[in-house]
Amino acid sequence: MIRPDKNGYYGKKFGGAFVPEMLYENIRALNEVYEEIISSDAFRREYEFYLKHFAGRPTPLYHARNLSDRYGCTVFLKREDLCHTGAHKINNALGQVLLAKFMGKKKIIAETGAGQHGVATASACAVLKMPCEIFMGQKDMERQQLNVLRMQMLGAKVVPSCSGSMTLKDATNDAIRTWISDPENTHYVIGSVVGPHPYPDLVTQFQSVISKEIKLQLAEMGIDDPTHIVACVGGGSNAIGAFYEYIGKPSVALVAVEAAGKGIRSGQTAASLSVGKPGILHGSLSYLLQDDDGQVIEPHSVSAGLDYPGVGPVHSFLFEEKRCMVLSIEDEEALRAAFMLCRTEGIIPALESAHALAAINKMDFRKGDLVIVNLSGRGDKDMHAYQNYKHLLGYEQTESII
Amino acid sequence: MNKLKALFKDKTKKRLSVYFTAGYPSLSDTVRILEGLQESGVDFAEIGFPYSDPLADGPVIQECHKASLRNGMTLELLFSQLRDARHLAIPKVLMGYLNPVLQMGIEKFIDRCRECEIDALIIPDLPFDFYERYFSAPMNEAGLLSVFLTSPSTKPERMEIIRQHTTGFVYITSDHGITGSSVNFEKQKKYFQKVREFFPGIPKFVGFGIQTGEQYNLACRYAEGAIVGSAFLKHIMEFGTHSTSIKKFINQFRYDPGSN
Numbered sequence: 001m002i003r004p005d006k007n008g009y010y011g012k013k014f015g016g017a018f019v020p021e022m023l024y025e026n027i028r029a030l031n032e033v034y035e036e037i038i039s040s041d042a043f044r045r046e047y048e049f050y051l052k053h054f055a056g057r058p059t060p061l062y063h064a065r066n067l068s069d070r071y072g073c074t075v076f077l078k079r080e081d082l083c084h085t086g087a088h089k090i091n092n093a094l095g096q097v098l099l100a101k102f103m104g105k106k107k108i109i110a111e112t113g114a115g116q117h118g119v120a121t122a123s124a125c126a127v128l129k130m131p132c133e134i135f136m137g138q139k140d141m142e143r144q145q146l147n148v149l150r151m152q153m154l155g156a157k158v159v160p161s162c163s164g165s166m167t168l169k170d171a172t173n174d175a176i177r178t179w180i181s182d183p184e185n186t187h188y189v190i191g192s193v194v195g196p197h198p199y200p201d202l203v204t205q206f207q208s209v210i211s212k213e214i215k216l217q218l219a220e221m222g223i224d225d226p227t228h229i230v231a232c233v234g235g236g237s238n239a240i241g242a243f244y245e246y247i248g249k250p251s252v253a254l255v256a257v258e259a260a261g262k263g264i265r266s267g268q269t270a271a272s273l274s275v276g277k278p279g280i281l282h283g284s285l286s287y288l289l290q291d292d293d294g295q296v297i298e299p300h301s302v303s304a305g306l307d308y309p310g311v312g313p314v315h316s317f318l319f320e321e322k323r324c325m326v327l328s329i330e331d332e333e334a335l336r337a338a339f340m341l342c343r344t345e346g347i348i349p350a351l352e353s354a355h356a357l358a359a360i361n362k363m364d365f366r367k368g369d370l371v372i373v374n375l376s377g378r379g380d381k382d383m384h385a386y387q388n389y390k391h392l393l394g395y396e397q398t399e400s401i402i
Numbered sequence: 403m404n405k406l407k408a409l410f411k412d413k414t415k416k417r418l419s420v421y422f423t424a425g426y427p428s429l430s431d432t433v434r435i436l437e438g439l440q441e442s443g444v445d446f447a448e449i450g451f452p453y454s455d456p457l458a459d460g461p462v463i464q465e466c467h468k469a470s471l472r473n474g475m476t477l478e479l480l481f482s483q484l485r486d487a488r489h490l491a492i493p494k495v496l497m498g499y500l501n502p503v504l505q506m507g508i509e510k511f512i513d514r515c516r517e518c519e520i521d522a523l524i525i526p527d528l529p530f531d532f533y534e535r536y537f538s539a540p541m542n543e544a545g546l547l548s549v550f551l552t553s554p555s556t557k558p559e560r561m562e563i564i565r566q567h568t569t570g571f572v573y574i575t576s577d578h579g580i581t582g583s584s585v586n587f588e589k590q591k592k593y594f595q596k597v598r599e600f601f602p603g604i605p606k607f608v609g610f611g612i613q614t615g616e617q618y619n620l621a622c623r624y625a626e627g628a629i630v631g632s633a634f635l636k637h638i639m640e641f642g643t644h645s646t647s648i649k650k651f652i653n654q655f656r657y658d659p660g661s662n
């Protein structure tokens with residue numbers, strides 16, 4: 001477990017709330033009530049109901065026998081891909097929309113990159129009867145038309161962000177700007193463990209369900225602790241969720257996998273921890289891809305969900321404390337891992353999750369090791385990318401069944 | 403003596419300040435705009451340095467930040483321009499987001515401000531704990547005044563903290579919004595009055611949303627003056643940065659106590 005101090009700092013250095021005065025009261029009001037609400041019985045009852053019956057939790061902890069054979073150790077997949085809407089994002093979306101209801105808010109806004117968090121938030125808003133506006137970079141809307149349609153079918157209004165570089169970080173800026181103009185009625189549902197305090201902690205609490213389940217599921221199998229937990233890191237919400245219960249146990253290696261894009265030295269990367277420097281974006285201090293003048297650099301990853309220039313402050317802390325190991329995976333390595341999983345285990349993973357899978361190729365395991373890979377999402381949304389790359393990877397001449 | 407402090411000594415006049423983003427429309431406009439503002443009788447200038455992610459700004463200033471960065475503006479370059487503008491008597495306030503300052507290094511940044519005879523600093527996303535820990539002492543030493551923002555949602559406890567830390571002036575943001583939205587005085591009357599009463603001895607300026615002479619006059623009822631930003635930038639987008647263009651714009655904002 002890990003919590004920030006009262007000002008939102010992890011290890012006195014990362015996190016905090018670097019927000020203009022116009023946003024201060026929004027943050028303060030949220031900070032004042034969130035802990036009490038989310039630990040109340042009334043909230044927990046509702047939240048657990050929706051997690052179980054709507055999102056489909058607990059998700060299986062699947063003993064992947066074929067992968068285990070391949071790597072010569074025991075590999076488990078935590079199947080977040082089987083969550084409703086296709087990824088772990090629903091854990092946070094349901095929690096925050098419910099929290100907004102408990103706070104008496106009348107409207108939800110959120111940002112989205114690839115659309116996964118947007119779809120999760122739109123679903124949560126539909127079932128919990130909250131009006132919903134999703135900010136999405138103009139460029140991302142063009143790249144992810146199906147998710148735009150999904151959000152619209154679910155009743156959300158999708159607002160194009162035309163500021164800055166018209167991608168995720170700009171959608172986040174615009175969502176925050178909109179929140180500033182209506183702080184009383186609106187709750188902003190941020191999509192990862194980023195943003196000003198208390199968001200990193202709030203989202204961590206909701207995603208920690210992943211490792212709480214892992215612990216119970218291992219206990220049921222009579223297994224003590226894993227030796228490794230591997231997860232991809234965009235903002236870092238699925239990773240911290242999978243790590244959470246094991247942070248205080250040094251015997252469990254925590255492996256955070258960043259998107260190297262075209263290579264961490266290529267200038268086209270999203271590996272904030274590997275090549276970034278501490279800086280401020282979206283209200284918190286954390287590792288950030290930036291130039292020498294402190295201007296944020298547009299990231300690159302084939303996976304839209306990892307295509308973010310920053311990373312949650314909790315990961316910067318774990319990284320500097322050497323409590324987690326950070327690996328980075330290039331676009332092509334992730335694509336290969338995705339195709340490999342399809343053939344090996346019959347699961348089409350999200351491109352984000354494929355980064356975590358690719359990382360185990362780079363690690364050495366001993367026979368008794370027990371490795372858990374957090375399979376954060378399913379690959380439906382990435383079929384277009386997979387289609388574009390199959391030639392490159394030699395998967396073209398698949399024998400036809402007919 | 404600090405030029406802004408000297409200006410505030412004379413309490414009989416209402417003041418006008420103009421914000422612009424350095425590096426816009428072109429990289430070399432900084433000194434020219436400062437000259438134009440001085441010639442037009444603007445009381446002090448707010449010089450914005452650009453950031454890729456200006457969270458508290460609306461479309462007009464966002465666009466200026468973007469263009470300025472595209473033009474190649476950096477803090478180092480801005481300071482070299484401001485070094486050449488020291489002869490201009492107009493008080494100068496630097497305004498921008500915290501990250502470029504952190505990357506330059508706080509000490510070096512404040513040193514440069516001193517060299518360039520900057521009078522005050524506005525960093526909207528600088529929290530008070532951070533200010534106290536890293537900025538307050540070196541700023542005092544360098545003779546740099548601090549400016550903090552209030553918004554309609556600022557609570558009295560928070561105003562108290564603002565009062566304790568302000569050595570320059572209080573920046574009254576006019577609405578629940580970002581820069582460039584138009585101020586609604588009827589709606590914000592109570593808030594302006596509250597702020598006026600809360601900071602009796604400290605100069606106060608209304609900023610965000612002042613677009614017309616009429617709004618400027620109204621703002622002056624509650625404060626020592628007002629700051630015009632987006633409207634000025636829109637004007638130079640259309641009419642350029644030569645001194646007649648700037649004068650024409652500034653002439654709309656002459657305080658007229660009779661008009662209220």
Ligand SMILES: Cc1ncc(COP(=O)(O)O)c(C=O)c1O
Nearest residue numbers: 192234235236237238305352377
């Ligand atoms: C399937 C999946 N995994 C991972 C991520 C990355 O986010 P985070 O690092 O917050 O888990 C995303 C983001 O959209 C996602 O959709």
